[in-house]
Structure formats: C-alpha cells, structure tokens
Amino acid sequence: MKRLLLTCCLLASAVLAQSPITLVLHGGAGAERKKLTPEKEAACRAVLNEALRKGYAVLKQGGSSEQAVIASIIVLEDSPLFNAGRGAALTRDGIVELDASLMVGQTGLAGAVANVHGVRNPILLAEKVMLHTPHVLMIGEGADKLAKEHQLRFEAPEWFITPEQKERLERAKKKDLPKGAYIPVPDRELSLLMGTVGAVALDQKGNLAAGTSTGGLAGKLPGRVGDSPIIGAGTYAENGVCAVSCTGHGEFFIRNAVAYDVAARMKYANATLKDATQTLINDKLKKLDARGGLIAVDAKGNVSTPFNSEGMFHAHMGPDGVAHIAVFEE
Secondary structure, three states: OHHHHHHHHHHHHHHHHOOOOEEEEEEEEEEOOOOOOHHHHHHHHHHHHHHHHHHHHHHHOOOOHHHHHHHHHHHHHHOOOOOOOOOOOOEOOOOOOEEEEEEEOOOOOEEEEEEEOOEOOHHHHHHHHHHHOOOOEEEHHHHHHHHHHOOOOEOOHHHHOOHHHHHHHHHHHHHOHHHHOOOOOOOOOHHHHOOOEEEEEEOOOOOEEEEEEEOOOOOEOOOOOOOOOOEOOOEEEEOOOEEEEEEEOHHHHHHOOHHHHHHHHHHHOOOOHHHHHHHHHHHHHHHOOOOEEEEEEEOOOOEEOOEOOOEEEEEEEOOOOOEEEEOOOO
C-alpha cells in the first residue's frame, strides 16, 4: 500500500511539474489594412490556424518544443501566402534565395542556412546543420549540397514564385529598395521591407525553442542576408529565460542583436518578457525608424507579440488549447 501511495504521489508530482505548453507563431510584420482584402486575411488566418494546430499537437502529445516549431514552420513555408519557402520574395534578379534558423534552449545548439535554392523547407535544413555538422550557419552551394546528402525535398524554381511576388518585385524596382534598406526615405513602402515566418514554443519539460524562415526583402540585392538566419538577431532560445523569433527590417535587427537583447534584458536587468520586448520594438527600434515585430514566450508560458508596423500576422495557443489569431491588434 505504501509503495502504491508513493507511486501515486510521484506521478502526481510529475503532472504538476509539467510546464504550461505554449506555441506562438508569426507570419510576418508589414501587413497594411488598405492592401489586405477580407478574402486574403481569411486565407492567411486559416493557414496560421493550421500551423498552430500542427505544432500544438506535437506539444500536446509530449513532443519537444523543437519539433513543434519545425512542424508549424513547415506549414507556413508550404503556403504561398507568406514570405518563406513557396511565396518567398524575389531578389532584384527575380530569383528566390531562402534563409532559416533554429535554436534549442535546452542545449544552446543552433543551426541556420542562408541563400539556399530549391530546398522546399529550409527549416528542415537548418535542423540538419544543427544536428549533423559542427557548424551553426551554412550558405549557398554548401548548404544546398548538405540538403541533398540528407535527401531533403527540392522543388523547381518556378514552384516557389507566385504572381504576387512578381508584382511586389516590380514595385520594389521602382522604389530602388536595395538602397532604401539602409537609408530611410519618405515614400518607403514598408511591406516590401518585411515578411518572415517564425515560431517559438515551450514544451511540457520546460524546454524552449525558436525558429525563423524567410525569403527576405522584395527586390533585395542577390546574396543579401537579413536577420532571420542570424542567431541572436532574428532567432534566440535559452531555457529558463525565453524564446524569440523576429520579423521586420532585418538590417536593424542584426545591428541591434534584437532576439538576444530580449533575453539579456530579462537575465541581467530582471525585466519581464513584456517589458523587454515592448522596449525593444516600440522604443529602441522605433527611434531608429526601424519597423517590425517579434514573438516571444518565456519559461512560465507568458507570451508577448509586439510590433510597430501597422500589422503583423501572429497567433498563439496555451495550455487551454484555444487559438488566438490576430493581424492588426496585439
């Protein structure tokens, strides 16, 4: 009887010790009310909902935060509605160059890829870099070769290109955005400077993970790399602190190490997740005329999704399993 009671107590303690599973997603900052039709908004919300439920199912079944992040991002990369994977932004030369990163809070391990071509799901390649190489970041032909070695799925160049991105490229060329990415100009079309997908998660064991994937800026110079594959700039995760994925004007996020700065403010200045993220997005970056946002979750399951652009596609689901999806309101 005593042994049975002890076993029951241990099981009860294990249940009580479980962390509040939480998943947060974004489909990129830069949404504008005047350009987002009700039909497109509904379609984007449906994809976010699908991604949310795919990732959350992993957490619900006791899976890792890393796998939940990957499962969610794959859905977003496969959708032509978001700037990552299929539907990614085009370079000035009209081609797709993809970036992605993944970081695991339990070990501090990370993997990232930049300027890859034809890989259907760059987030899976970022995982391969993390798990099967001694490196963090791989680019171009070397990264593409690694994807082939691990038999990741490739698609033809035209599979990635959508009519919407062709039209965005033409607008970007007229506005000379490669220069505008560095020098603020009065008539900037901010949506052309943004577009990313990402996910952060907290699993039952209290492990945090973050991932980000993008096609970058519309009309970017070939070879340009933004913050999405840069650990500490666009992606960061550390157990006991937080997991962060950013979206926006990447050059500013790199120069200000935004993703890591959230964690640093929490660790060294005892800031809350909300205070740290709000200060960075709505104070520090805004003063620099930098637009964008981020999603974050801390070790207790608190969520923050600030943005200083007009809109940001974002969604989250906590222990209650209720989906929260928004575009223009936080």
